[in-house]
Amino acid sequence: MPGADRFWSDFAALDWQVELGADESIGDIPVNRYDLPAEKTREIKTAKTAAPVPAPSLLADVDPVVVARAAAQAASDLDGLAAAMAAYEHCELKKGARNFVFCDGNPNARVMIVGEAPGRDEDLQGRPFVGRAGQLLDRMLAAIDMARDHPDTEHAVYITNVLPWRPPQNRTPDKAEIAMLLPFLERHVALADPYVLVLMGNTPCQAVLGRTGITRLRGNWTEAMSKPLLPMFHPAYLLRQPAAKREAWADLLSLKAKLREL
Template sequence: MQESGNDIGVMRAALEWYSAMGVDMALSDEPVDRFAAPASVQKTAPASMPSGAQTTTDAPAPTQTHMQPEVHNVEEAKALAAAATTLDALREAMDGFEGCPLKHRATNLVFAAGNPDADIMLVGEAPGREEDMQGAPFVGRSGELLDRILAAIGLNREKVFIANTLPWRPPGNRNPTPAETAVCLPFLVRQVELVAPKVIVTMGGAASKTLLKTEAGILRLRGKWKDIEVGEHSCTSIATLHPTYLLSQPAQKALVWRDMLSLKAKMATFE
């Protein structure tokens, strides 16, 4: 039976969706129709089983779906980050690091972009699908929105430095685990130390909680200035909403506009 071009297109779209959701391997050679399976399976006790013995229908314990970085991986990340004296050396160290399971599911390392001599550093959460494909932070629709946000206060990508809390994309854009964040944090800290910005703008809840060392929600954190220490570097910071969030909640753009006006006022003190 010859497949039509439409069928092939549908299958290709399905495979792309599976890939985007982090499904990258089959569990068996043949598909299983779960709807056709019986609702329950009765197990019969073997003839040799003693009278009164209890049978069980428990399935084997599921395997862990997300490998968690071990403590020694965090220590290795700290050592590699500390040894990097330039951003190029840090990127090379991250490229060779094997201690974060996310790396083995990601397409590219998303290191950073922008001007390493900038006074302002933007820190996002984790790469999405477009960032993962291109190996650059804040691209696609969220990147276009970020460009418009920056332009509104006279900034562009040549005047800021942009990084992410995690350099590898979590499968399906899920939230990173605390362990994944912990093993990637030394690399972000070293980026901050090497760039030495005057202001860090944390974009989104994950970045804000990580660098501000708090469990408060982003709507409580945004718009407030706070002096922080990141590794050996001290600077001031302001939290705001992530552009991806604004794409689904456009009414919240007014809050980000207030944050950007506050940032513009702070920039005036640099001159």
């Protein structure tokens, strides 16, 4: 039946767009808001005039890193830091995200896990690591008797990301985005004050260590932000490369052994 063929063709196209991250229809013509300049002239039409009126430039000549550092340092607790970060206006990712994703787990935990950025599921729910990768992370932690919701702080974990807003189509964050949000992460670590940091994937390694190459970095303890630090594969990578789970298991055992020493 021709009508049935057309239906399934349209359904497949829609499913493909959802996989790319398109989860809302708001117009007939797509607009890439990330390509719009910050000081784009807005055409404001009223009953009296149709002349274009330039939008006021509130963010011109401002160093976003300096603004972030001042806002982060002014926060005296985690609630204040979350509020300051949510109010930060210099990251374009904020304009396209559904939700601000700050943290999950127990802020008094000995282990703080730092990931990259929210994905589609995290953006929808407003919590980090809740999609397929997050479910795998929960199973990994359970294997060493740890969990984000464990009632005992000795076995609990605290989870955050370098970026609190989802990049479009889950692309890798660029260096400018990482740099402007790094002061918030540094303050986050200082306020939570974990015993150990775990960096999952290349983006947090780039942010905290200034290096990438997770296959070389993983499993090697180092120190940053005055904390013992262990780079590990991101669970999303393990979903694509199941053979790497052997190294991930070794890293989990290394983490467990380190916690016994502290």
